[in-house]
Amino acid sequence: xxxxxxxxxxxxxxxxxxxxVIYGLMGLMPGDPIDLMIAADPHLSAADAVRLKALYxxxxxxTERYLRWLARIAQGELGYSRLFARPVLDxxxxxxxxxxxxxxxxxxxxxxxxxxxxxxxSRRPGGGLDHAANLLAFVSVSVPTFWLGxxxxxxxxxxxxWLPAGGMHGLAEDDGGPVDRLRHLALPVATLGIAGCGxxxxxxxxAMLAEAGHDYxxxxxxxxxxxxxxxxxxxxxxxxxPVTTIVALEIGGLFSGALIAETVFAWPGMxxxxxxxxxxxxxxxxxxxxxxxxAMTLAGSILADLAYAWLDPRVRSL
Amino acid sequence: MIRxxxxxTALLLAVPAxxxxxxxxxxxxxxxxxxxxxxxMLAKTxxxxxxxxxxxxxxxxxxxxxxxxxxLPTIENKLAVPERTAxxxxxxxxxxxxxxxxxxxxxxxxxxxxxxxxxxxxxxxxSGIANAELYRRILKIEARDARSFTLHLDRLTFDYNALNxxxxxxxxxxxxxxxxxxxxxxxxxxYDQDSGNPGLYNGPFxxxxxxxGSHIVLEPNVHWQGQKPAxxxxxxxxxxxxxxxxxxxxxxxxxxIPGELGLPLDQAIAFARRNDPRFAVVFKPGLVYEHIDAxxxxxxxxxxxxxxxxxxxxxxxxxxxxxFDGRQPVAHSSVNPLDGVHAADVPKYSFDPARAARxxxxxGWKRDGAVRRNAGGEPLILELGTxxxxxxxxxxxxxxxxxWRKVGIELRIRTEPPRVFFGSTMTQRRFANLAMYAxxxxxxxxxxxxxxxxxxxxxxxxxxxxxxxxxxxxxMDRLLDAIEVELDRPRRVELWRQLQHLYAxxxxxxxxxxxxxxxxxxxxxxxxxxxxxxxxxxxxxxxWRWD
Numbered sequence: 001x002x003x004x005x006x007x008x009x010x011x012x013x014x015x016x017x018x019x020x021v022i023y024g025l026m027g028l029m030p031g032d033p034i035d036l037m038i039a040a041d042p043h044l045s046a047a048d049a050v051r052l053k054a055l056y057x058x059x060x061x062x063t064e065r066y067l068r069w070l071a072r073i074a075q076g077e078l079g080y081s082r083l084f085a086r087p088v089l090d091x092x093x094x095x096x097x098x099x100x101x102x103x104x105x106x107x108x109x110x111x112x113x114x115x116x117x118x119x120x121x122s123r124r125p126g127g128g129l130d131h132a133a134n135l136l137a138f139v140s141v142s143v144p145t146f147w148l149g150x151x152x153x154x155x156x157x158x159x160x161x162w163l164p165a166g167g168m169h170g171l172a173e174d175d176g177g178p179v180d181r182l183r184h185l186a187l188p189v190a191t192l193g194i195a196g197c198g199x200x201x202x203x204x205x206x207a208m209l210a211e212a213g214h215d216y217x218x219x220x221x222x223x224x225x226x227x228x229x230x231x232x233x234x235x236x237x238x239x240x241x242p243v244t245t246i247v248a249l250e251i252g253g254l255f256s257g258a259l260i261a262e263t264v265f266a267w268p269g270m271x272x273x274x275x276x277x278x279x280x281x282x283x284x285x286x287x288x289x290x291x292x293x294x295a296m297t298l299a300g301s302i303l304a305d306l307a308y309a310w311l312d313p314r315v316r317s318l
Numbered sequence: 319m320i321r322x323x324x325x326x327t328a329l330l331l332a333v334p335a336x337x338x339x340x341x342x343x344x345x346x347x348x349x350x351x352x353x354x355x356x357x358x359m360l361a362k363t364x365x366x367x368x369x370x371x372x373x374x375x376x377x378x379x380x381x382x383x384x385x386x387x388x389x390l391p392t393i394e395n396k397l398a399v400p401e402r403t404a405x406x407x408x409x410x411x412x413x414x415x416x417x418x419x420x421x422x423x424x425x426x427x428x429x430x431x432x433x434x435x436x437x438x439x440x441x442x443x444x445s446g447i448a449n450a451e452l453y454r455r456i457l458k459i460e461a462r463d464a465r466s467f468t469l470h471l472d473r474l475t476f477d478y479n480a481l482n483x484x485x486x487x488x489x490x491x492x493x494x495x496x497x498x499x500x501x502x503x504x505x506x507x508x509y510d511q512d513s514g515n516p517g518l519y520n521g522p523f524x525x526x527x528x529x530x531g532s533h534i535v536l537e538p539n540v541h542w543q544g545q546k547p548a549x550x551x552x553x554x555x556x557x558x559x560x561x562x563x564x565x566x567x568x569x570x571x572x573x574x575i576p577g578e579l580g581l582p583l584d585q586a587i588a589f590a591r592r593n594d595p596r597f598a599v600v601f602k603p604g605l606v607y608e609h610i611d612a613x614x615x616x617x618x619x620x621x622x623x624x625x626x627x628x629x630x631x632x633x634x635x636x637x638x639x640x641x642f643d644g645r646q647p648v649a650h651s652s653v654n655p656l657d658g659v660h661a662a663d664v665p666k667y668s669f670d671p672a673r674a675a676r677x678x679x680x681x682g683w684k685r686d687g688a689v690r691r692n693a694g695g696e697p698l699i700l701e702l703g704t705x706x707x708x709x710x711x712x713x714x715x716x717x718x719x720x721x722w723r724k725v726g727i728e729l730r731i732r733t734e735p736p737r738v739f740f741g742s743t744m745t746q747r748r749f750a751n752l753a754m755y756a757x758x759x760x761x762x763x764x765x766x767x768x769x770x771x772x773x774x775x776x777x778x779x780x781x782x783x784x785x786x787x788x789x790x791x792x793x794m795d796r797l798l799d800a801i802e803v804e805l806d807r808p809r810r811v812e813l814w815r816q817l818q819h820l821y822a823x824x825x826x827x828x829x830x831x832x833x834x835x836x837x838x839x840x841x842x843x844x845x846x847x848x849x850x851x852x853x854x855x856x857x858x859x860x861x862w863r864w865d
Contacts, residue, residue, distance in 0.1 A: 031741010045451050045767075046782025051443055055501075083350040084530065085510040094530060150561055157569035165566040168532060171342055171553040266557040266566075268531030279737060280350070 004302065011298040018294050019073075020066065022287060026278060027062025033281050034058060056082055058281065069283065079284040083277060088288045091273065096255065096292070098168060099269035102188055102262075103254035109193030110200055111247065118204025119236060125209060133201055140198025149191040149264040156187060163187055166266035188265040192258055203246055207239035214238075241311045245304045252300020256293035338864060339550040341843075344563050344572030345579040348531050348556035353509040354485035355440065355447040364578050365534055365554050367857040369519040373414065373481040375857060378847040380656065380761040382480055385857075386428065386520070387414045391479050393805070400474055403457060408803070410474040414481070416465040419543035422488050423516030423524040430461040435489035439496055439503070446504030452483045475802045476810055477762065482853070491517040522547045522860040532556060545860040552859070560585055567838060568594070574843065577602055577835025578854045583710055586836035587643045598839050601645045604850030605760070606833035607652050608711075610702070611744075611753045614826065615788045618700075619751055623681040625825040629667035630674035631725045637717050638831060641710070645836075649829035651818040652757070652765055656850060659762050659814035665822040674725045683726070690726035699728045701750040703743060706733035711754055714830070744786050747775055753786065756833060760852050762814075766798050769826060789826035 034052045053059040072079055078088040113136075121133035157165035163186050164170070170180045211217060212235060220230045259271035270289060277286035349362035354370060371386045384390050391397030391412045403409040420428035439445045440453030447453070458470040471478060496503045508515050513528045522542045527535040533555040538547050555572055557563040560581050566572045575581060577600070581589065590599040612619045619625060634648045650667075653660045675685075683690040683698050690698040702718065704711045712733065719729040732750075734743060743749050757768065767773050771790040773783030797817045804810040822829075837848055837855070845861035 029741075030738045030743075031745070035741040035745050046780065047454075048448065048450055049782070050780060051450070052446075052448065055444055055446060055504075080505045085351045085353070085356070085505050085507065091530065146559075150565070153562065153565045153569070157571070158565050161569060165569045165571045166557055166562055167555060167571065168529075171340070171533060171535070171555065263559045264562045266532065266555065266559075266562065268529070272531060272558075276350070 004306075007298075007302045007305065011295070011302070014298060015291055015294060019070070019287060019291055022290050023062060023066040023069065023283065026281065026283060026286060027065070029281075032058045056281075065283065069287065078288050081277070081282055081285040083280045083282040083285060088284050091285055092270075092288060092292065095268060095270045095273040095289075098267060099255060099258075099262075099271070102185070102267055102269060103192070103258065105185055105189045106192030106196060106258075107247070107250065107254060109189055110196035113193065114197040114200035115204050115243070118201045119208055119231065119239075121201075122205045122208035122212065123231070130205075133205065137198040137201045137205075140194055140196070140201070143195070145191060145195045145258070145260045146264055148195060149187070149261055152187050152191055153264070166264070168267060188261055188267055191265075192261050200243060200246070203243050204239065207242050208235060211235045211239045237311070241308060244307045244311060248304035248307050249297075249300050251303065252297035253293075255296040256290075339548070340553065341549050341551075341574070341862070342553045342555055342572045344555050344557050344566050344575050346556070346558055346560060346563060347579055348558075349534075351507075351510055352513050352525065352528065353446075353504070353507045354487070355445075355449070356504050356507070358448045360579055361556070363852075364576065364854045364856050365525075365536075367521075367854050368523045368536055368552065368859040369521045369525055369539070370486070371420070371521050372853075372857075373484050373486065374479065375482055375853045376761050376849070376851055377853075378849045378855075378858070380658065380849075380851060382477075386417055386420055386486065387481075388417055389415065398479060401470070403470075403472055407472060408474045409457065410471050410478050411468050412471065412479060413462070413466065413468045418465065420520055421539075421541035421543065422490075423519045423539040423541055425541050426488070426490050426517060427464070428486065428520050429464045429489075430467045431464075431489045432486050433467050433484075434459055434461060435493055435496075436484065436487045439487060439492070439500075440484075442496075442500050442503075444501040444503075445496070449483055452481070473803075474805070476805055476807075482760070486520070488517050488520075491515060516541075523552060542860075547860045548863045564589060567597075573840050574846075575836075575838040576846075576855060577837040577848055578856075580836055580838065582708075583642055583645065583834060583836060584713070586838070587645065589838065590643075590836075596841060598841055600837040600839065600848060601834045602837065602848035602850050603645075603647050603654070603656070603832045603834045604848075605654055605657075605763075605852070606756045606758050606835075607649060607654070608646075608714075608754070608756045608830040608833055609649065609652070610828040610830065611749070611755070611787045612825070612827065613747065613749055613751055613753075613787060614790075615747070616751055621681050622824060623677045624683070625828065626667070627674040627677040627681070627725070628722065628727070629825065629828055630670045630677065631722050631727070632667075632718060632828070633669035633721055634830060635669065637714060641713055641717070642831070642834070645834045646831040647834075649832050651821045651829055652768075652827070653814065653818055654832050654850075657761055659811050661815040661818045663815070664818045667822075671725050678725065678727075685726050688723070688726065689728050697728065698726060699730060700752055701730045701732055702752040702754060703732045703734060703739065703749045704754040705736045705739050707735070715754060745775055745781050747786055747788065749786075752828075754830070758852065764798060764802050766802070769794055769821075770798050771795050787826045789824075791820070791824060791826075794820055794824075 081091040084091045117133045121130040153165045156163045220234050262269045262271045274289040347361035351357050373386045377383045397413045399411045440447050455472050460468045495506045516524050523536040524539045526537045536552040650664050715731045767784040773785040774788050775781040775783045801813045842865040845863050
């Protein structure tokens with residue numbers, strides 16, 4: 001309990017510091033959206049620019065705006081999104097749900113591919129399966145996400161015509177139903193799943209190999225345990241500790257979205273929303289989005305600690 | 319179990335049939351707000367053009383026409399009457415009558431009450447309306463009856479009867495939201511909070527669904543009295559990544575890509591070369607003027623001979639042919655040849671490196687190895703700034719670098735994100751020597767903001783104005799002032815001719831090209847007429863048909 005309370009306190013301090021840093025970085029970026037508007041429309045006059053900057057508070061120093069924002073947040077008020085002309089929560093909510101759906105499906109696919117393959121590859125290091133798993137891991141970590149996404153689109157959407165190239169669902173009036181949703185999820189999930197599985201695969205394989213040399217494994221074998229029972233009943237449980245820690249840390253990061261995949265697949269998620277908010281000087285939305293993502297990452301970190309303690313009794317007793 | 323998997327896979331891979339009465343348009347931007355006056359964004363203009371009618375607009379032939387009004391007021395038909403303003407200036411009174419059949423989507427007639435409300439919102443300093451210039455210029459509006467009103471403008475210019483920027487708002491829907499708190503109106507407008515409200519739209523379509531960041535669904539406005547639209551449903555889908563947008567087109571995810579918000583030219587040319595029999599590719603040169611601003615405050619570039627030498631050293635025809643397949647016409651001034659006031663006899667800078675070399679010699683820049691130097695031994699090095707991520711501009715910059723090197727000029731290219739480039743480098747005139755970008759304008763748009771000496775941004779004037787080169791010319795100022803108030807068209811055309819000649823001689827900016835928009839349309843879809851100006855093709859959506 002003390003551990004959790006301590007971590008929560010630390011997290012709040014980190015969030016406060018992050019809010020200051022993020023606000024400062026956004027405030028210090030050259031130019032603002034009104035300048036961009038003027039550059040795009042010569043009919044906008046200098047008087048319009050002055051009026052709009054005052055209206056949106058862009059003429060005030062960023063430190064002053066930050067303190068006002070902080071005071072509002074302390075009262076539980078997230079404010080309005082300047083870009084989307086709606087309460088921040090209304091803008092964040094759908095994007096967060098879309099991102100959660102995409103990223104959790106992608107994580108599930110990555111783990112489904114990586115964990116069994118990592119275990120299987122560790123059984124015979126240097127064997128054919130190990131080489132194949134290493135190749136997949138290498139491809140996974142080195143192929144750029146946008147390229148992989150576009151290739152999958154080219155093959156499955158353009159060439160074969162089996163799956164839609166983008167969007168969250170079909171554009172028919174009936175919204176397509178669950179099958180349609182699955183069809184639209186297939187390519188972005190495959191892209192992110194393949195791109196994400198490499199690190200888990202390597203971690204799993206390395207952890208399994210590390211455990212294989214320990215005395216308790218030899219003891220289990222000497223006691224007459226079968227190879228499958230030694231592998232899954234003894235070795236795997238311990239090998240999962242570092243992998244679980246990484247996955248728990250990743251879960252927090254999932255809520256910040258995947259900007260590149262969201263852009264390629266026209267998926268309206270958190271990555272694109274935060275990017276647009278930052279570039280559009282929508283301080284309320286950008287701050288809330290980024291802090292939510294930070295909070296989730298911190299929560300993931302706490303979750304990792306708890307998972308570690310649950311899996312490893314030595315940590316619990318500390 | 320296997321059968322179940324096979325069934326599931328078959329279900330997933332089954333391609334749904336496409337409806338002929340639905341059209342899916344793929345664009346590269348999602349509008350952040352749907353309010354017609356708040357923010358200035360191309361995606362919003364494109365979508366709203368299908369749902370709303372402006373009072374006046376330029377048609378595809380670049381002629382000003384009435385859309386929501388019955389007759390354009392002119393001095394000849396006595397609906398426009400010159401008058402003196404209270405402070406003695408020359409103003410004008412314009413009488414418009416709204417179309418009898420104009421209805422908002424909930425059946426409420428479009429009325430003078432909407433006109434008065436729009437004016438009230440437009441001139442309110444806290445309403446959030448972006449372009450408030452027109453509303454400020456209106457001194458008074460008198461409602462004559464439910465459909466007719468007289469509007470008093472503070473000055474009489476040649477385009478006095480153009481009310482294109484008057485974005486009519488439905489008073490019966492928006493007034494309560496505005497009246498409650500004008501400063502909060504931009505956050506409470508029904509266009510964003512209740513965008514499916516039919517009372518917001520008076521065009522052939524109305525928005526029925528807006529999914530933030532994804533797509534907007536439009537369905538016919540049942541109270542529209544004009545030509546019946548052919549489509550039961552139009553969906554505008556946003557796909558920001560242009561290769562992904564093209565993939566969506568090829569896979570049937572979208573039916574067409576409009577030029578206003580479509581593929582970059584190099585990608586569109588590659589697409590056209592593949593000759594996909596399912597699509598027609600239409601290139602439409604328009605009013606987007608690609609050019610290079612010269613910073614005239616820098617002594618090096620204040621010498622006109624150097625600017626002229628740069629023009630003679632640039633083979634724009636070759637660039638257009640090789641990079642753009644000849645689709646982007648070379649510009650000889652800021653006025654597009656499609657514009658009625660374009661002067662055909664404007665001086666042209668054809669590629670002539672020998673003449674460029676002579677001009678550089680005359681200006682004191684002598685060849686010394688690869689790079690020219692002046693008497694003080696300083697090398698002739700120029701910096702060209704442009705927007706990062708714009709492939710077309712980056713390619714042009716590289717070609718310019720190679721071409722100018724041949725006459726002894728070293729060009730250093732500096733790219734910046736658009737936000738930095740337009741946000742501070744240009745608006746605060748921080749560019750070192752040259753800056754390549756584009757201006758977007760309207761037919762016969764007077765370039766006061768970019769060429770008048772009072773429009774040079776400086777700290778003293780709060781960085782107001784868009785004369786980024788810092789160009790000062792009494793003659794140009796006089797011409798700009800004269801053109802704006804010259805009502806006689808032949809005399810005005812002559813003034814425009816003088817302006818273009820002066821521009822070509824003095825070169826405050828180096829003209830490059832007029833950008834072409836590329837429309838990729840499915841074969842059999844007819845009625846889409848690219849305009850080439852700021853009023854998008856979607857303003858005539860009711861004429862779109864399948865053959």
